[in-house]
Amino acid sequence: MADTLTVHRAGLSVVQDLGRLGRSRYGLPVNGALDQYSARVANVLTGNDEGAPLLEITALGFACTPSAEVLIAVTGAPAEITVDDVPRPRWEPVVVRAGETIRVTRIRHGLRVYLAVHGSVESPYLLGSCAPDTILGFGRTLRDGDQLAIRTPFPPVDHPFSDIPLFRLNAPVPRFGESWTIDVTDGPDLAEFGDSAERLFRSEFTVTPQSNHIGLRMRGDVPRRTATGEVLSRGVPVGAVEVPAGDELLVLHRGRGVTAGYPVLAVVTSTGLSALGQARPGQSVRFRRRTVAEAVAAYRTQRADIDSLRTRVRTVFDALTPHPASE
Known part of the structure; x- marks a missing residue:
């Protein structure tokens, strides 16, 4: 039986990815996460591909419980993140035990929060993307009681030194305000x-x-x-x-x-x-x-930040993953 996330409070949330690229020639909107940077970083922090399905939570509170231990990351607008009512950091990987409840509340300054799970979640696809399309009536809008299957089980990575600042990944956080x-x-x-x-x-x-x-x-x-x-x-x-x-x-x-x-x-x-x-x-x-040149330079800088973060994440995952002793 697959591991799952059970949604207790859906608010306004959908299963989302980076969009339906290359389909405009057929008249289809690209759709996808409106804050692409935050969505990409959430997936990178959990060891996923940048374009993997994740949850996009808009404006209202959200709560869910995993059936097994999971690794999550929450990015996007400032919000209160708790696991069984204990505050947990944003823009960092967080381990959640089976049966513990993840809550996202008090979304402020911005509008959207992204919650990624290591291994990603199952979702139907249309033309290479799970991004909702309101015109076509496609996509998974979440409701209270829904269960999301997790694609890949999460191997435990508890480590006695995982709380030392050496393991803080320092994901670049955008400015949010009024x-x-x-x-x-x-x-x-x-x-x-x-x-x-x-x-x-x-x-x-x-x-x-x-x-x-x-x-x-x-x-x-x-x-x-x-x-x-x-x-x-x-x-x-x-x-x-x-x-x-x-x-x-x-x-x-x-x-x-x-x-x-x-x-x-x-x-x-x-x-x-x-x-x-x-x-x-x-x-x-x-x-x-x-200018176009300035816009391209800014995008390349942002891409370099994500690539650098991915390298740091891989280094930490390698450090926390047991390796078989050499013979």
Whole structure:
């Protein structure tokens, strides 16, 4: 019988991965974890592949109990993490005994928390991904009482020195707060806004409650298009900052459709998208202009941080795993 996680309090949680890559040509949104960085790090901390299925917990509390000993890691927005009511650290691997209850409460500053389990969890796949798709009606939204099968049993790694700081992995933790600075590069229709385009970088915008995984709506001093020609429907990237008619900006996220007909003023960078995935309704957002070269450099730095963390995790796992004596 497979080891399981029994969900006691589901809140708003789904089984998630990094998305359905390469399917936009067929008209399918990429979807996947809105904070890709936090999701990747949670999996790396538990020794999983970066793209393995994990739990994405949005805004509300969550609780579950494993049937066997497991190794977990919790990343993403600041939250209270307890195991049988004992506080446990975030952004570090944590061993949980069979029958102990994991609770995630008081999610704050950001919006989403990621919980990875060593070995990952079972989930149905569609075109290479378990990422939910609300248009297709696909994906596993969790409910109280659900049981998630764990793919690979966790071998005990208790070690008398595992609490010594030598074994702290120092995963780089992003900044969370009540306001966000989001990096963007120039969009293809920037020139159509004339001097009005500078409002995007001078103004502060507020995330509205109508925001979701498809796109974030923001109120503020919205730039105005000065060109009068019609904008034809065309392919749009994840992160497109669109200016529809009205008083809101629309920033497309990972659940966006693949075509649209609004002018694109800017495009959020890869690193900026993860931060934007944590922006809560009511929080303020400022946009910061970056060149493509600067955006690529920031992404490479983030990738290097994850690769370095993976190396440290492997070193610790090797140190804690018993090796047979040589003959």
